[in-house]
Amino acid sequence: MIRIAVAVALVLFALPAAAQERRASHCIAVAEQAPGLHYLHRASAAGPERLWRAHEGTHAAGGTASHTEPLPENTVRLHFIAHASFLLRTHGGLTAVTDYTGFIGNTALIPDVVTMNHAHETHWTANPDPAIPHVLRGWGAAFGEGVDHHLDLGEMLVRNVSTDIRSGFGGADEPKGNSIFVFEVAGLCIGHLGHLHHVPTDEQFAALGRLDVVMAPVDGGYTLRLSDMVATLKRLRSSVVLPMHWFSGHSLGAFRAGMADEFAIVDQGAPYIDISLATLPDRPTVVFLQPAWLRDE
Template identity: 60%
Template sequence: MFVRLIIALLLVSGPVAAQSTRTPSHCHALADATPGLEYIHRASLRTVPEETVDIHYISHASFLIRSAGGLNIVTDFTGFIGSTPMIPDVVTMNHAHESHWTAFPDPEIPHVLRGWGESFGEGVTHRLDLGEVLVRNVSTDIRSQAGGVEEDGNSIFVFEIAGLCIGHLGHLHHMPSDEQFAAIGRLDVVMAPVDGGMTLDLPTMISVLERLRSRIVIPMHWFSGYTLDLFLDGMSDAFTVVQVEAPLINLRRDALPSQPVIMVLRPDYLRAD
């Protein structure tokens, strides 16, 4: 039954009412209000129903997250956002590899959140409250390109929106510590890299996801159907697998599945005509 509910959400449409406040989420970490913020651009994209969120898989580790009030967020932003011309309101980036960031984001993007600090190993802390969306991060270590470890060189970004807690694990290279799991908090939805080597090996990634126990897991950062299938096989005992065969899902907190689900989204360039 819960699978049908999730798939049915893809067909939901309705009027948008601009929201000035965020629906309370059950994420434990909250940001102080940030006055004086303005949105300089609203993309003319699909209408997002009230109290829901759109998640659109662009490519690799990039997703477009859209609120009912018209806020547009792109994760692991490289400058590519697909076929729809727009200026996002927020972009997040990680710098493990050039396919997760750009050194030249459009200067008209109001909020560019880098997942690393100004100095090597310094890390960074983000608490960006835009009213209906809160964006925060938890720093983790990465293997540096010089062969060592860059402490706090990656960020797990968490988006609190429409009462949901959505996490993007970025280029995760190690099992988070107890303190990092506590800082992440409870996630309803998590985007997880499942390449099996460039980030975490699959057994460790599966352990991370089993501990998070998110209602919905969206695989990302997979380079072939082979590694994706290995991940799905390893998760099949505890998670139901749903092949969405589309790049977009629309989620509502009160319609989340009662049991954990893996939802396999397909970017437009991977879909058969």
């Protein structure tokens, strides 16, 4: 027994520090590993009204410098830049941009993290700024290989769940070619569905775990059809849904109608919202943001 204990100790000692200290996801609870479960969310005292009233009048018309304003503790700012790109910013100043295309506006900001998906060129760039510390591609080095990200920055943990790219326009399908990225920060679990082409499997739902906030493509054509997207979001039952990747008012209207029976609907009238555990609405809510490029004052 002593020899076995010594051998185990030697193996652990030989492992890299990162392997020993890999932080577990707080968004995945043991109870949520069972396929088919609907995840439960703790209700808060804040209703949908508090979500948007707290920030009325804090954005400039036609643009914003929301990436420079100080944030309260345990708060995350989500700014809808364009198409499928969002800026996430923490109280400590960490920044991440989703589905990064190489341009986020007239700003000198260099994000700490960018994520990308390559189903279409409007979701990635082959030449990201070399000054960006962490560039996370949502696909693997080999076709169909997928990728496994687990980036721990202390204040923020970024991980991914791979899904398949399915071409409806004569191209080749690519297993594990898309990634749903999850950002764990300030006690929140924030998911970006990327260029989702199919309803996630039970295993993928389990791997995602709880998503308090989800950014969802609602075009209904290039990505998941609207009926399937609505069903996916109702299964996730996130506290806040942020529609993205839309091309017309028609798809937005159809999406709104499909969600209105179970979700409150809020037109934010601004490109961003601030979210914390304390201000999550007590009823699942769809929040429509107005996209705006980042701009330095």
